[in-house]
Amino acid sequence: MNKNDSTYLRIEGLKAGIDGREILRGVNLEISQGEVHALMGPNGSGKSTLANVLMGHPAYELYEGRVMLGDINVLELPVHERARIGLFLAFQYPVSITGVTVGKFLKRAVEARAENPEDMDVSSFFEKLEETMEFLEIDPRFVGRYLNNGFSGGEKKRMEIAQMLLLEPKFAILDETDSGLDIDALKVVSRGINRLRGPDFGSLIITHYQRILNYVKPDRVHVMYDGRIVASGREELVTKLEERGYEWLKDERVLENIRK
Amino acid sequence: MAENTDFARLLEAVEEPKWLTSLRLTAYEQFMKMEWPTPKEEEWRRTDITGIDFASFKQPDFMRGKGIESRLRGKNQHEDDVPGISVRSLCRGSYGEGDSLRRILYGQMNSFDNRLIAWNCAMFDRGAYVVVPEGYQGEEVVYLTVFAEEGGYYTLPRIVVEARRNSRATVVVSFVDGSKSEGQSLVNGGIDVSVGEDARLKLYVIQNVSANTLFFGNGSMEVARGGHLESFESHFGGSLVKTRLTCSLDGEGSEAYLRGAYFPTGKQHMDIRTVQKHRSGHTNSRLFYKGAVKDSGRAVYQGLIEVFEGAEKTDAYLTDKNLILNDGARADSIPTLKIRNNDVRCRHGSTTGKINEDELYYLETRGIERREAERMLVAGFFNEVTEVTEVTEVTEEAGTKGSADVAGKGVAAEVASLVESRI
DSSP, X not given: OOTTSOOEEEEEEEEEEETTEEEXXXXXXXXXXXXXXXXXXXXXXXXXXXXXXXXXXXXXXXXXXXXXXXXXEGGGSOHXXXXXXXXXXXXXXXXXEEEEEHHHHHHHHHHHHSSSGGGOOXXXXXXXXXXXXXXXXXXXXXXXXXXXXXOOHHHHHHHHHHHHHHHOOSEXXXXXXXXXXXXXXXXXXXXXXXXXXBTTBEEEEEOSOSGGGGTXXXXXXXXXXXXXXXXXXXXXXXXXXXXXXXXXXXXXXXXXXXHX | OOOHHHHHHHHHTSOOOHHHHHHHHHHHHHHHHOOOOOTTXXXXXXXXXXXXXXXXXXOOOTTOSSOEEEEEESOOOOOTTSOOOEEEETTTOOOOTTOHHHHHHHHHXXXXXXXXXXXXXXXXXXXXEEEEXXXXXXXXXXXXXXXXXXXXXXXXXXXXXXXXXXXXXXXXXXXXXXXXXXXXXXXXXXXXXXXXXXXXXXXXXXXXXXXXOEEEEEEEEEEXXXXXXXXXXXXXXXXXXXXXXXXXXXXXXXXXXXXXXEOOOTTOEEEEEEEEEEOSXXXXXXXXXXXXXXXXXXXXXXXXXXXXXXXXXXXXXXXXXXXXXXXXXXXXXXXXXXXXXXXXEEEXXXXXXXXXXXXXXXXXXXXXXXXXXXXXXXXXXXXXXXXXXXXXXXXXXXXXXXXXXXXXXXXXXXXXXXXXXXX
C-alpha cells in the first residue's frame, strides 16, 4: 500500500462473539483516514468486543462479515500482521510485562512496524522516544522500567498513547482510554491523539463520556446498542446523549428497525 | 573406587599439607561407610540416583587434570598497604595449621550428610582458594572456570572463597566441559564461602556443562556479623542436576540476597535445593529463584527457611516461580519453613504457570510475531532474577535488592543468551 494513498477502514456486516454467544450482531461502520470517529454506548453494548475483534483477540469468534483496510480484509490476518499494516489498539487495561523494559519493547515494536527494519536508525529512534515521552509528560526514566510494571492507571494510558505516536498507525482504536483519568492526564492523552490528527490518521475513540470529546473533536459520532450501530451523526449527537441518556436509544432502535 | 590403602598411597604423592590429608582420610572413612542417597530421603524423593553406576566413571589423573582456570579482571585500586586478591591452588598450596583455610575446610569436611558430599571432601581432585584480604576495597573481579573431564570421567572440583573482614569482592564461577565425545561424565563439586565481619561478597555461578553430564553440587556459605552476601546460581547444562546451596547467617545483622535460575529442556532433570539458615538475631535473607521447563524437562525446587532459637528479629523471604512452556514439561516447587523463634518475619511463596496469553496478545498487537513474543516473555521472566537494577530494588516482593556492577551485567548478558538459545 502506498503511504500517500488515503484509505479507509470499513467494517461490513460484522457478527462476532465469545463461546458461541453473539455480541456483535451486524456492525457496519466506515472510517476514512483523516477522520476521528467516536463510538459511544452503554456497558455491554459490544464496544470493547468490536475493538478486540478488529485487532484479533484469540478469545473471540468471528461469525460473519469482513473488515477492509483498503483492499485487505484484516480479519484474515494474524494479529501481528494487522499491526504491521497500520492498525493500532490502545488497550482499556494494558497488561504489565515483567522483565521487558519500555525501551526494549518500543524499539522492537517500531522495528516490526517499519517497512525496512534494517534501515531503522537506532539513535533517531531514541531521540524520537525521548521527545515523545517529554510531550506526554512521562518521566524519561520509564525507558528502563519494566513495561507497565507498577505504573499507575494514568501512566499506563500515557504509555499506550506514546506507543501510538511512535508507531504512527493508519487507524487507531482507543478503547476507553479516557476512563479513570484525571483531568490533567486526560488533557495529555488528548494532546497525543490530536498530534497524530491529519490526512494519514484515522481513529475510533470508544468512550462512555463526553469529556474526552471536548478535547478531541470527533468528525462523526456513532452509538452502539445491543451489538449494532443504532445511530450516527455529528457532534450534536453527543449532547443529545448526555441530555437523554442511553435509555432514549431504545426508541431510536425501534425506529431503525422500522427503517429496515 | 579405590580402597583405603590405595587412597592413602595416592595422597602421599600429592604435595598438600598434612592436616588436609588427614581431613581427607577421615572423610574417606565416612565415605566408605555411607550409602548413596535413595528416594526414601525427603531431599532425594524426586531425584532417584539408585540406577547410577558410580563405579563406572573413570578416575582422572589425580590432581593433574585440567584444573581450574582463574583470571582477575578490573582495576586493583586498593591501598598500597593492602594486598590484592589471591587465587591459589587448593591442592598444591602450603597451608599451615593456623591458616584460615584449615578452619573453613575443617567445618565443612566434618559435617557432610550424604555420600556425594563425603566423596568430594575425601577426593576433590582440583581446587581453587580465593582470598580477599582484610579491608580490600578494590575493583578486581575473580573469574574461575572449572573444566570437567570429558569422556566417561568423574571430576571432583572444590572452590573455597574467603572474604575477610571489611573486604569487598566479586567472584564469578563457571562450570563447563566440552564433552561431545562418547560416554557420560560426572561432576561432583563443592563451594565453600566465608564472608567475614562487615565484608561484602558477590558470588555468581553459571553451570553449563554438556547436556550429557551428571552434575552434583554442594554449596555452603557462611556470613559473619554485619556481613553481606549476594549470590546467584544458574543451571543450564547436565542431564541430571542435583544441587544444594546452604546459606548460614551466623553473625548478628548479617544478610544474604540469593537469586537463581534453572532451565531444563529436552530430557534434563534439575533438582535445586536451597537452605536459608538464620542462626543469629537481626539477620535478613531474601531468596528469589526462577525456573522454566521445556520439552520433557523436569525441575524440582526445594527451599527451606530455618530459623534457630536465638535468631530473634529474623526477616526471611523465599519465592520461587516456574514457567511451564509446554505440556509434558513439569516443575515442582516445595518451599518450607522451620521456625524456632516467635519474634521473626518469614514469608514464602511459589508459583507455577504457563506463558500469560494476555501478555502474548499484547505484544502481538504491537507487530511482534507470536514466536518472538514468547521468546521475549521467557527472556523477560528470567531478566527479573538476572538484572539487578534500581527498579527491582524498590520492590520487596522481588527480593532482589542489590546493585548492578560490570561483572553482574556480564553474567546477566551471558545468562540471557543461554536462556535465548533454549527457547
